[in-house]
Amino acid sequence: MKVLSVNVGRPLAVPYTTQSEGLTGIDKRPAEGPVRVTAPGPKGVGGSGLTGDAVCDRRHHGGNDQAVYAYAREDLDEWERVLGRPLRDGEFGENLTTEGLDLSHAEIGERWRVGGEGGPLLEVTSGRIPCRTFQGHLGERGWVKRFSEAGLTGAYLRVLEEGTVRAGDAVEIVRRPGHGVTTTMEFRATTTQRELLPRLAPAGEALHTEVREKLARLRGAAPA
Template sequence: MRLLSLNLGRAAAVPYTDQPQGLTGIDKRPVDHPVLVTAPGPKGTGGSGLAGDAVCDLRHHGGDDQAVYAVAREDLDAWERELGRPLANGSFGENLTTEGLDVSDAVIGERWQVGAELVLEVTGGRIPCRTFQGHLGERGWVRRFTQKGATGAYLRVIVPGEIRAGDAIRVVHRPGHGVTARMEFRATTTERDLLPRLLDAGEALHPEALAQARKYVARQGG
């Protein structure tokens, strides 16, 4: 398992985002130099966990629980076959393009060591948005991405560190509850009956998903 590509984005003006300033950093491009990864701070104030990476819409992106976004190269390859077009590393706006790691089915709370120091923890899956659809230029993309459920994974920073493309990735901790990033995505989008299962992941879950699951259970009288 390794970090195939390390990708950073710069703020750019585009016509397809509802971000107030019309800017997005979704167009991530591979870099060949080391990058420091740290916890960026609370959502709404902190952006990306990667130095030099732009996050423009702080309402929905960035912050400690979405500090890093990872996508498996294998999932990009599957989309290439389905869409009939090449997808470069970084095409999904991911910071980390991995190889040999099942990212979408990573367990919430699973921890990865990337390189010598950095430790990341899986918090949940990625919700597709208008900006993502505009960036890909595919009609009906939000629906297609949601149906497939290969969400990639958001991660928080447990131990900061410097990484670069080619670094090894090791799973150093995997909880036994079985709640995956894919399951969290399905529960919070199309299969709300799965929401009670998310509680098994506890505080490792993204706080917004955890609150949603607790609210659902309370309404059901559970």
């Protein structure tokens, strides 16, 4: 299990988004050399956890619960087959393109040590919900629906311990909670299958803050 590519994006003006004065950082490219990873701060204030990576729409993206986005090379390869076109590392706007990790079945609260001693400790928080900017970036009609139906969401992660990452770094899963609440289940429960929402409760504090708030409202209580 390893990081194939560490990807960062610069602000780019595009015609397919009306957010943030038409700027987006979704077009991520492999970085040269190591990249520092830190907790960026709460959503709305903090951007990306990777130094040099732009988050232009901080209302919907970035922040501690979405500090790092990982997507599996194996899932990119599957989309290459489905779409009939090549997809480079970073094409889906991911910060880490991984190899050997089944991100669709990664558990919320699963912790990764990247690069061994001195590398960051990351914790899985949620799957990725597609948006119109993602669809416009890929130029695929009906992409939001297709991506949602497939459920190959990748994983958002928070930074528990800062460090540096580089292409080729090993990824060690140092904790797997065992509750069975996966990124795909979390994605379904918060999008297309809301009846699954109560089943996310065992993931507890590891859940994305906004998902915890949804659970709290469902219970009629204040969020933790």
